[in-house]
Amino acid sequence: MKDEISREERVENLKGMGCSRKRVEDARFTQGKGNYVDDVKLDGMLFGDFVRSPYAHANIKSIDTEAALKVPGVVAVLTAADLEPLGLHWMPTLAGDKQMVLADGKVLYQGQEVAYVVAEDRYAAADGIEAVEVEYEELQVIVDPFESLKSDVILRPDTVDENGKAVDGAHGPRDHPNHIFTWEAGDKDPTEEVIANADVVAEEEMYYHRTHPCPLETCGCVASMDKVNGKLTLWGTFQAPHAIRTIVSLISGIEEHNIRVISPDIGGGFGNKVGAYPGYVCSVVASIVTGKPVKWIEDRMDNLMTTAFARDYWMKGKISATPEGKITGLHCHVTADHGGFDACADPTKFPAGFMNICTGSYDIPTAYLAVDGVYTNKAPGGVSYRCSFRVTEAVYFIERMIEVLAIKLNMDSAELRRINFIKKEQFPYKAALGWEYDSGDYHTAWDKALKAVDYDGLRAEQAQRVEDFKAGKTRKLMGVGLSFFTEIVGAGPVKNCDILGMGMFDSCEIRIHPTGSAIARLGTISQGQGHATTFAQILATEIGLSADSITIEEGDTDTAPYGLGTYGSRSTPVAGAAAAMVGRKIRAKAQMIAAYLLEVHDDDVEFDVDRFVVKGAPERFKTMKEIAFASYNQAIPGLEPGLEAVSYYDPPNMTYPFGAYVCVMDIDVDTGVTEIRRFYALDDCGTRINPMVIEGQIHGGLTEALAVALGQEIAYDDMGNCKTATLMDFFLPTAWEVPNYETDYTVTPSPHHPIGAKGVGESPHVGGVPCFSNAVQDAFRAFGNTHTNMPHDHWRIWKTANELGLHD
Ligand code: MCN
Ligand code: CUM
Known part of the structure; x- marks a missing residue:
C-alpha cells in the first residue's frame, strides 16, 4: 500500500509530544460551560455553613443552638458535642497531627469552625449562623512562634499529659507543649566546624511571610449519602480524590467501595485543595443525619482566613567561603509557624517537606539544616502555593544567602553562582543534605540567560544610574535581580514518600476502542494545568493514535485507577x-x-509514528487504527481480544528541574513604586510535552511570585485578627501589575523518567520569588542594603530608602 500523506504530516496529525496543541479544556472554560462543585445541584439539597470564632484564642463556655433551630429553613446545627460520640470531633491531618473539626472546648485561631448550620438554602444557613449563641472566654493570644516556645500558655490540650508535661508528637519528642517537631538533615558538628574556621562567613536572618494561594474558586463539597444502597458520593475541590476516599473510609468506617469521590472541574488549586477540611467532614455527617445531599462552599473570607496558607518560615543562615568565593559550608535554622494545627501535606518522613534542598544549585560540601515546627494562634496549614513541599522557602533562602555572601565578598553574584554551580559531569549529584539530583547543566543555562539580557550591559547601566543618583540627576534606582533554582518534584519513590501511609506512586489506565480512539484515566487531577490536553499527547506519541482521539479522564474514584493526586508538580514526573x-x-x-496480520515474525516489524511496518519493506504496514480494530474483531492465536492496559508507576527518584531568571526593575525612592522593565525566565523541565502549556504555567507561576514578593501577605495583629481577609487588603495582581515575560529554555532530560520529562508547574514560583526580591534588594546594594524582608510593597520600599538615608 502506498502512503497518501508524508511522514511529516503523519507526525503532525498525531499532535504528540513537543507540539503546542491547543488546550481541549478551553472550549468549555471560555464559554462558561465548566462543571465545578457549585454546579452540582441535587434534588432536596441542603446547604451548610459555619459559625466561626471571632477570637484567636478562647475557651468556649457554652453554645446555644435553640434560637438557630427556630430560624425558618434551618434543619440542623452540629457542634463538637454531636460529633464526639461518632469520634469525629477531631480528624487526622495529612501531616500526622490532628485537628478539631468543630471547636472542642476552645478555639485556636480566628475563623475556626465552631458550629455547622444546615439549612434549606444558603441564606437560611447564614441567618442560622447569626442565631447561634456562643459564649467565649478570651485567652492570651500568641501570634509569634518564638514567644510561643517560651510561653507558659499551653495552646493545645492534647500536647500535654495530666501533669502539664509535653507528650511526644507525630515526629518525635516536644521540647515544649507548643513545639510540634524538630527535624534535622546533614551533619551538624562538621558544618559548624567548617563555618567556625572559614575565611569568610556571611550570616542573615530572613522571614518568608505567610501568604495564601487564593484560588479563584474557593474550597467546597457536596456530600450525598444514599441510605438505601449505603453509598456515599462526595463531590469536592480535591487535589487528591483517592486519598480523600481512603481517609473518609478510615475515619467514618464506611467501606471504601461504598464511597465515591469526584473532583469535577477545579478553578485553581495551588495546594490549597490538598488537605482535608472540617467542611468535608461536617457535610458528610450532615448528609448522613438528614438523609439529604448537603453542599458547603466557602466564601472568599472563609478561604483566606482558614484554609491552607503558605510559608510563615523564619530562616536563619550562615554560609562560609574561601576568599575566592568557593562555598565551603551552609547552616540553616528554621522556625516554622504552623498555626493551631500542623495541617501540612508533606510526605510522612519529611515534616518540613523538602526544605533540605536548600543547598540549591551549588556544590556545597558540608551542610546542616534544622527546622522547629511551632503552634501559634493562627490558621493551620503550611504546604500550599506552588511550593513543592517547602522548596520555595529553600530556594528563597539559598538565593538570598548567595546575594548576602556576594556582598561580603564584594563580588558579582552572577559570578559567585557560576563558580559554585554543580558541574554537568557531577550528575547524578549527591547533595550534602541527602538528595541525589538526577541531571542538570547549570552553566549552559546561566550563560544563555546572562547573554540574553546582556548582563554586563545591565551592570554598566546600573553603575551609571548610581552615579546619576548620587549626582542628583535621577530619583530612580535600578535593580538587577538574579536567581538560579533547582526544584525537586515528582514525589516520589514509595520507599521514602508516603502520606499517612499511602505510598506516592501514580497510575494510568487506557482502553482503546475498536475504531482506534481511546479513553485513558489517571490518578491525578487537573486544576487548570491542562492534563486532558497534555497526557493525551504523551499517549499519542507512545501509541500512535492522534491525541484528538484520546479522551483523558481524571478525578472520579469509581473509574480512575488509584493515585495520589496533583500537587508538588508530581503529575508529569x-x-x-x-x-x-x-x-x-x-x-x-x-x-x-x-506481526500476525502481516504474517511475519514479531521482531520483523517496527513502530513508526502511527503504525507498525515490516522492517526493510515500508510499503507493508498496519496502522494503529487497523490494529485496534483487529484486536477486537479477529481471532488471534495466543492473544486475548481487546486492547487495554494499566500501569502503576513508582518513580526511582524525584526529578530536578532548574532555571535561570533575571528581573530588571526600576524603583522610585520617593514613592517606593517598582516598575519591572524586563523579566527573563529560562526553564529546563527536561523533555517538553506541550511548549504552550509550559509557557502558560510559567506566566502563572511568575505572576504569583510577583504577588508574593511585592505585596501579598496574610497578616495578623497582636490579637490574632487576620488583617487581610478580603481582596481589598490581600494583593492579587492583575494585568496592570504584570510585566511582559520573556521565556526561554534548555532541555536536560531526566535520565530515569521514561520520556525524560521533569515537572514545571511549580518552578516559576520557586525561582520567581527570589528573583523579584533580589531585584529590589540589589537596587539598594550600592547604598548599604544587605537584606530586607518581603513583601516589598511600596511602603516597605520607601521605608528601606528612608533608613538608608536616601530621602535626606
Ligand atoms: N508539562 C509539559 N512538559 C513538561 C512538564 C509539564 O508540557 N516537561 C505540562 C504538563 O503536561 C501539565 C503542566 O505542564 O499539563 C503541569 O505539569 P506538572 O509540572 O507535572 O504539574 P502538575 O500537573 O502536577 O500540576 C501541579 C502544579 C502545582 S503543584 C501547583 S501548586 C499549580 C501548578 O501546577 N497549581 C496550578 N500550576 C497550576 N496551574 C493552574 N492553572 N492551576 C493550578 O491550580
Ligand atoms: Cu504545595 S502547592 Mo502545589 O504542590 O499543589
Whole structure:
C-alpha cells in the first residue's frame, strides 16, 4: 500500500509530544460551560455553613443552638458535642497531627469552625449562623512562634499529659507543649566546624511571610449519602480524590467501595485543595443525619482566613567561603509557624517537606539544616502555593544567602553562582543534605540567560544610574535581580514518600476502542494545568493514535485507577511516566497483532509514528487504527481480544528541574513604586510535552511570585485578627501589575523518567520569588542594603530608602 500523506504530516496529525496543541479544556472554560462543585445541584439539597470564632484564642463556655433551630429553613446545627460520640470531633491531618473539626472546648485561631448550620438554602444557613449563641472566654493570644516556645500558655490540650508535661508528637519528642517537631538533615558538628574556621562567613536572618494561594474558586463539597444502597458520593475541590476516599473510609468506617469521590472541574488549586477540611467532614455527617445531599462552599473570607496558607518560615543562615568565593559550608535554622494545627501535606518522613534542598544549585560540601515546627494562634496549614513541599522557602533562602555572601565578598553574584554551580559531569549529584539530583547543566543555562539580557550591559547601566543618583540627576534606582533554582518534584519513590501511609506512586489506565480512539484515566487531577490536553499527547506519541482521539479522564474514584493526586508538580514526573509505560504496554501487544496480520515474525516489524511496518519493506504496514480494530474483531492465536492496559508507576527518584531568571526593575525612592522593565525566565523541565502549556504555567507561576514578593501577605495583629481577609487588603495582581515575560529554555532530560520529562508547574514560583526580591534588594546594594524582608510593597520600599538615608 502506498502512503497518501508524508511522514511529516503523519507526525503532525498525531499532535504528540513537543507540539503546542491547543488546550481541549478551553472550549468549555471560555464559554462558561465548566462543571465545578457549585454546579452540582441535587434534588432536596441542603446547604451548610459555619459559625466561626471571632477570637484567636478562647475557651468556649457554652453554645446555644435553640434560637438557630427556630430560624425558618434551618434543619440542623452540629457542634463538637454531636460529633464526639461518632469520634469525629477531631480528624487526622495529612501531616500526622490532628485537628478539631468543630471547636472542642476552645478555639485556636480566628475563623475556626465552631458550629455547622444546615439549612434549606444558603441564606437560611447564614441567618442560622447569626442565631447561634456562643459564649467565649478570651485567652492570651500568641501570634509569634518564638514567644510561643517560651510561653507558659499551653495552646493545645492534647500536647500535654495530666501533669502539664509535653507528650511526644507525630515526629518525635516536644521540647515544649507548643513545639510540634524538630527535624534535622546533614551533619551538624562538621558544618559548624567548617563555618567556625572559614575565611569568610556571611550570616542573615530572613522571614518568608505567610501568604495564601487564593484560588479563584474557593474550597467546597457536596456530600450525598444514599441510605438505601449505603453509598456515599462526595463531590469536592480535591487535589487528591483517592486519598480523600481512603481517609473518609478510615475515619467514618464506611467501606471504601461504598464511597465515591469526584473532583469535577477545579478553578485553581495551588495546594490549597490538598488537605482535608472540617467542611468535608461536617457535610458528610450532615448528609448522613438528614438523609439529604448537603453542599458547603466557602466564601472568599472563609478561604483566606482558614484554609491552607503558605510559608510563615523564619530562616536563619550562615554560609562560609574561601576568599575566592568557593562555598565551603551552609547552616540553616528554621522556625516554622504552623498555626493551631500542623495541617501540612508533606510526605510522612519529611515534616518540613523538602526544605533540605536548600543547598540549591551549588556544590556545597558540608551542610546542616534544622527546622522547629511551632503552634501559634493562627490558621493551620503550611504546604500550599506552588511550593513543592517547602522548596520555595529553600530556594528563597539559598538565593538570598548567595546575594548576602556576594556582598561580603564584594563580588558579582552572577559570578559567585557560576563558580559554585554543580558541574554537568557531577550528575547524578549527591547533595550534602541527602538528595541525589538526577541531571542538570547549570552553566549552559546561566550563560544563555546572562547573554540574553546582556548582563554586563545591565551592570554598566546600573553603575551609571548610581552615579546619576548620587549626582542628583535621577530619583530612580535600578535593580538587577538574579536567581538560579533547582526544584525537586515528582514525589516520589514509595520507599521514602508516603502520606499517612499511602505510598506516592501514580497510575494510568487506557482502553482503546475498536475504531482506534481511546479513553485513558489517571490518578491525578487537573486544576487548570491542562492534563486532558497534555497526557493525551504523551499517549499519542507512545501509541500512535492522534491525541484528538484520546479522551483523558481524571478525578472520579469509581473509574480512575488509584493515585495520589496533583500537587508538588508530581503529575508529569509520576502519572506522566505511568502514561508512557501504559502506552508501551499497548504497543507491545499491538506489535504482536501487527506481526500476525502481516504474517511475519514479531521482531520483523517496527513502530513508526502511527503504525507498525515490516522492517526493510515500508510499503507493508498496519496502522494503529487497523490494529485496534483487529484486536477486537479477529481471532488471534495466543492473544486475548481487546486492547487495554494499566500501569502503576513508582518513580526511582524525584526529578530536578532548574532555571535561570533575571528581573530588571526600576524603583522610585520617593514613592517606593517598582516598575519591572524586563523579566527573563529560562526553564529546563527536561523533555517538553506541550511548549504552550509550559509557557502558560510559567506566566502563572511568575505572576504569583510577583504577588508574593511585592505585596501579598496574610497578616495578623497582636490579637490574632487576620488583617487581610478580603481582596481589598490581600494583593492579587492583575494585568496592570504584570510585566511582559520573556521565556526561554534548555532541555536536560531526566535520565530515569521514561520520556525524560521533569515537572514545571511549580518552578516559576520557586525561582520567581527570589528573583523579584533580589531585584529590589540589589537596587539598594550600592547604598548599604544587605537584606530586607518581603513583601516589598511600596511602603516597605520607601521605608528601606528612608533608613538608608536616601530621602535626606
Ligand atoms: N508539562 C509539559 N512538559 C513538561 C512538564 C509539564 O508540557 N516537561 C505540562 C504538563 O503536561 C501539565 C503542566 O505542564 O499539563 C503541569 O505539569 P506538572 O509540572 O507535572 O504539574 P502538575 O500537573 O502536577 O500540576 C501541579 C502544579 C502545582 S503543584 C501547583 S501548586 C499549580 C501548578 O501546577 N497549581 C496550578 N500550576 C497550576 N496551574 C493552574 N492553572 N492551576 C493550578 O491550580
Ligand atoms: Cu504545595 S502547592 Mo502545589 O504542590 O499543589
